[in-house]
Amino acid sequence: MKSLFVLSFLILTGLNAYSQDEYKVQEQQPIIDMHMHTGLPHKVPAGTPSLCRPEPCEGDVPATGDPTALLEKTLKVMDQYNIVKGFVSGVDLTTVLEWKMAAPERFIAAPFILKPGSPDLEKLRKEYTSGNLSGMGEIGTQLVGVSPNDPKLEPYFALAEELGLPVLIHTLGIGPYMPNFRSAAGSPLLLEDVLVNHPKLRLFVENAGYPYRDEMIAMMYQYPQLYADVSTITWVIPRTAFYDYLKALVRSGLGKRLMFGSDQMVWPEKIGEAVEAINQAPFLTKEQKRDILYNNAMRFLRLEDAEDVSIRQ
Ligand SMILES: [Zn+2]
Known part of the structure; x- marks a missing residue:
């Protein structure tokens, strides 16, 4: 009986050690973060009880508001988790360009479009032509009540289509507490x-x-x-709710078109939590995790035949 107990113990600890090693290998493989920001998209009105919901704001992680400190912390977390590329946008275009200059190989730089008309289309065209910017969005006009099919956004989509840019859009049922935010303007059917x-x-x-x-x-x-x-929902809603949602999409056969994103705004510490939400998903195979964390973004960004981005310079 005793030897049976020892045998079981050895088997269990052996299995445990194996799964931990496996987990480390997964962590060290390259990751692409398709959703990063250089700050919050909006000013927080006086009297707002917190910056987002549910808290990380008043909870365990304080906000890092200064863009330079935020860049430093973001790069540190990217190193830690081997995040080799980040699709980054911000309302302040100057800051986005500064991030791009600080780490040109690490960032795909893009403007955050909060209101149609800003940034100006001709200015954007120049930045794309010069290679400073290479993505569009987050298009976050839902935050001010403008839906994706509003004709005012047409010229932005036309420019992105003409130049072949990857475009990120905020269209979902939840968002920051802003007076003109409308959940109905986030229906994917739009x-x-x-x-x-x-x-x-x-x-x-x-x-x-x-x-x-x-x-x-x-x-x-x-x-x-x-x-x-799969950005903010990796850390802003209960993990079980995220897994229910992710499982439904994967079981529908869409696992080859889901990409990792952290939607880090002023909480770079949340990037790691987002990575772990994927790595710990009990219903995903190793291959499905790699697809979400890296392979699908490589295909979407058309980097598959380009240089090996997993090797940082
Ligand atoms: Zn975002």
């Missing part, structure tokens, strides 16, 4: 006009459209060019 009018657009949707699961599945089935990231 993307249909955009995708029909711009068939070559390389669009991906923040938070995979959470919590509009069925609408998102319909759009991804109908428009095979549409991708999604």
Whole structure:
């Protein structure tokens, strides 16, 4: 009996050691973060009890508001988790360009579009031509109540389609507390006009459209060019709710078009939590995790035949 107990103990500890090693290997493999920011997209109105929900704001992680300190912390976490590229946007274009200059190989720089008309299209075209910017969005106009199929956004989609840019859009049911934010303006079904009018657009949707699961599945089935990231919901909603949502998308056969993103705004510490949410998902195979953390973004960004981005310079 005693020897049986010892044998069981050895087997269990052996298995445990194996899974920990396996986990470390997964952690060290390269990751692409498709959703990063140089700060918050909006000013926080006086009297707002917190910066987001549920807290990390008043909870365990204080905000890092200074963009230089934020860049430093972000790069440190990227090193720690071997995040080799980040799709980064910010309302302040100067800061975005500073981040790009500080680590040109690490960032795909993009403007955050909060209101149609800003930044100006001609200014953007110049930045794309010069190579300073190479992505568009987050298009976050839902935060001010402008839906994706609003004609005012047409010129931005047209420019992105013309230049072949990857485009990130905020279209989902939740967002920051802002007076003109409308959940209804986040239905993924509103993307249909955009995708029909711009068939070559390389669009991906923040938070995979959470919590509009069925609408998102319909759009991804109908428009095979549409991708999604799993950004804020990796850490801002309960883990069980995130897993329910992710599992539904993967079981629908969409695992090859889901990409990792942290949606880090002023909490770089949350990047690691987001990575772990994928690595610890009990229903994903090793291959499915690699797809979400890296392979799908490589394909979407058309980097598969480019240089090996997993080797940092
Ligand atoms: Zn975002």
